[in-house]
Amino acid sequence: MIHLDRVTFGYSKKKKLFEDLSLHLESGHIYGLLGTNGAGKSSLLRNMVGLLFPQTGKIHVGGYEPKKRLPAFLQDVFFLPEEIYLPSVTIRKYLEIMAPFYPKFDEAQFENYISQMDLPAGNKLTDMSYGQRKKFLIAFALSTNTKVLIMDEPTNGLDIPSKSQFRKLVSTSLDKNRLILISTHQVRDLDNLIDSIIILENSKILIQHSLDTVAEKLCFGTLASIDYDSRVLYSEPSIKGYKAVFENSDLEESRVDLEYLFNAVLENPERIKQIFSKN
Ligand SMILES: Nc1ncnc2c1ncn2[C@@H]1O[C@H](COP(=O)(O)OP(=O)(O)OP(=O)(O)O)[C@@H](O)[C@H]1O
Numbered sequence: 484m485i486h487l488d489r490v491t492f493g494y495s496k497k498k499k500l501f502e503d504l505s506l507h508l509e510s511g512h513i514y515g516l517l518g519t520n521g522a523g524k525s526s527l528l529r530n531m532v533g534l535l536f537p538q539t540g541k542i543h544v545g546g547y548e549p550k551k552r553l554p555a556f557l558q559d560v561f562f563l564p565e566e567i568y569l570p571s572v573t574i575r576k577y578l579e580i581m582a583p584f585y586p587k588f589d590e591a592q593f594e595n596y597i598s599q600m601d602l603p604a605g606n607k608l609t610d611m612s613y614g615q616r617k618k619f620l621i622a623f624a625l626s627t628n629t630k631v632l633i634m635d636e637p638t639n640g641l642d643i644p645s646k647s648q649f650r651k652l653v654s655t656s657l658d659k660n661r662l663i664l665i666s667t668h669q670v671r672d673l674d675n676l677i678d679s680i681i682i683l684e685n686s687k688i689l690i691q692h693s694l695d696t697v698a699e700k701l702c703f704g705t706l707a708s709i710d711y712d713s714r715v716l717y718s719e720p721s722i723k724g725y726k727a728v729f730e731n732s733d734l735e736e737s738r739v740d741l742e743y744l745f746n747a748v749l750e751n752p753e754r755i756k757q758i759f760s761k762n
Pocket residue numbers: 494500518519520521522523524525526527668
């Protein structure tokens with residue numbers, strides 16, 4: 484569904500941000516794109532939706548080249564940017580203007596999200612708080628039912644109950660024809676939501692795997708001691724010993740902890756690559 488082949492991109496011709504970057508994502512999945520500040524997440528997403536253009540290489544999204552911004556492409560791709568700007572109109576007026584651009588927009592679904600999110604329906608969008616505006620746009624984005632939904636830091640500005648609600652709404656809106664890609668540096672916000680993870684660091688993809696594969700290859704748990712344990716990839720002291728990520732050589736079952744995974748990948752990228760390349 485989203486294919487990047489040997490993409491090179493830079494904000495200037497001389498300084499490249501991405502070189503020879505390839506990535507293939509399929510429908511029916513919720514991908515989490517994780518990376519530290521400045522890793523290149525937003526730039527990558529903007530290339531995927533045709534707001535930035537690759538210098539070399541190819542990008543195809545749902546069979547279209549994003550940079551051409553064809554109407555058939557635009558009506559099936561929704562991009563929720565990190566910084567949002569909304570006009571000074573009511574929710575109703577916004578729907579009247581914007582919903583027709585998305586043929587699969589479902590008004591009943593939208594009303595349902597709005598009432599679950601407790602948004603003041605009669606207010607102008609510009610009179611809402613930042614978090615309320617973000618929730619409004621998330622509700623709109625989900626209701627467009629586009630094949631591709633890309634959200635850049637969608638949980639910024641949401642309070643804790645809204646973050647759980649976000650996870651619930653997004654997971655229920657996935658179907659086999661839809662691809663959802665969420666970028667964040669707030670790793671915990673993706674807990675129990677994504678099924679696949681992409682970690683981008685210094686403009687390079689360090690890993691891209693399903694969480695099932697991660698759980699097969701790595702183990703997340705507490706160890707009494709980490710001395711002389713060569714399997715340990717990342718650890719932090721805890722009350723009971725050490726919370727750690729280690730190579731899953733004994734086929735143990737454990738729940739993937741995204742934050743520990745992220746830290747392990749950043750600390751030991753080469754060893755992680757080796758572990759994932761073993762059959
Ligand atoms: N418009 C721009 N012009 C020039 N350089 C830019 C521009 N936007 C981003 N960059 C640079 O590109 C790099 C990647 O930025 P990007 O915003 O893609 O990272 P990010 O992973 O989304 O970061 P964050 O998590 O902080 O939002 C950074 O070094 C940034 O300074």
